[in-house]
Amino acid sequence: MKRQAIVAANWKMNGSLSLIKEMISALNSVKLAENVDVVVCPPAPFLSAFAVCAQSESLQANIHLGAQNVSEHKSGAYTGEISTDMLNEVSVNYVIVGHSERRSVYKETSTQVAHKVKATLNAGLTPILCIGESEDERTAEQTETVLASQLQPVIDEIGIDKFIDVVIAYEPVWAIGTGKTASPEMAQATHLFIRQFLANANQIVADKVPLLYGGSVNAANCEELFAQTDIDGGLIGGASLKVDEFKIICSSAKGS
Numbered sequence: 249m250k251r252q253a254i255v256a257a258n259w260k261m262n263g264s265l266s267l268i269k270e271m272i273s274a275l276n277s278v279k280l281a282e283n284v285d286v287v288v289c290p291p292a293p294f295l296s297a298f299a300v301c302a303q304s305e306s307l308q309a310n311i312h313l314g315a316q317n318v319s320e321h322k323s324g325a326y327t328g329e330i331s332t333d334m335l336n337e338v339s340v341n342y343v344i345v346g347h348s349e350r351r352s353v354y355k356e357t358s359t360q361v362a363h364k365v366k367a368t369l370n371a372g373l374t375p376i377l378c379i380g381e382s383e384d385e386r387t388a389e390q391t392e393t394v395l396a397s398q399l400q401p402v403i404d405e406i407g408i409d410k411f412i413d414v415v416i417a418y419e420p421v422w423a424i425g426t427g428k429t430a431s432p433e434m435a436q437a438t439h440l441f442i443r444q445f446l447a448n449a450n451q452i453v454a455d456k457v458p459l460l461y462g463g464s465v466n467a468a469n470c471e472e473l474f475a476q477t478d479i480d481g482g483l484i485g486g487a488s489l490k491v492d493e494f495k496i497i498c499s500s501a502k503g504s
């Protein structure tokens with residue numbers, strides 16, 4: 249089954265205009281395998297600058313721009329929020345939705361995340377839906393229950409058929425920014441669970457959805473992780489701020 253491979257950079261609240269420029273010129277020389285897309289998700293104030301610079305540098309076509317969050321509302325009195333229309337205006341193609349930091353720090357619920365996924369799809373943007381369990385939940389053998397409880401509200405909201413346009417990022421919370429990566433075997437087993445969970449509702453969709461792994465991915469561990477059958481790329485935090493390291497990670501991805 250051919251699936252799109254994706255390497256996405258989540259800069260979180262880091263980076264600068266100068267890093268945008270540096271990253272674009274570095275990525276323009278990276279050799280990507282066939283069927284691999286790269287997505288850079290800088291903080292919102294830099295989206296427009298990325299789009300302008302990408303155009304003036306003729307950035308290769310399979311490198312895209314992503315946002316880290318979006319409002320579930322169309323427009324109106326929502327101070328501080330950013331709409332899907334605004335993202336479309338600045339050439340954004342992807343939106344990270346439901347990152348664990350949004351869920352834990354900003355108390356986004358799975359229902360709200362489902363609304364955001366719907367708004368994103370309705371605007372013709374691709375959501376990168378993040379799911380993942382905490383360390384306590386893994387220890388209590390609750391991983392599968394937690395992942396199912398994060399996926400089901402989205403399936404209920406948009407319908408399983410629309411998942412064909414969704415990217416899922418599995419990010420175990422205990423592996424984020426800790427240097428503690430899930431072993432390739434553990435990550436593969438969890439990705440397989442996610443794919444089977446989707447397959448229970450629609451096999452064709454399950455075969456097609458790119459499943460990214462996130463959590464302390466770096467230049468040293470990416471190859472082994474990306475070699476797993478059900479891992480179709482990664483969502484990279486800290487290592488995506490280091491231009492040379494991110495280039496290595498991008499060139500390690502293989503389209504399946």
Ligand SMILES: O=C(CO)COP(=O)(O)O
Nearest residue numbers: 258424425463464485486
């Ligand atoms: O949260 C992440 C990406 O969204 C992962 O962050 P790190 O790669 O820094 O662990």
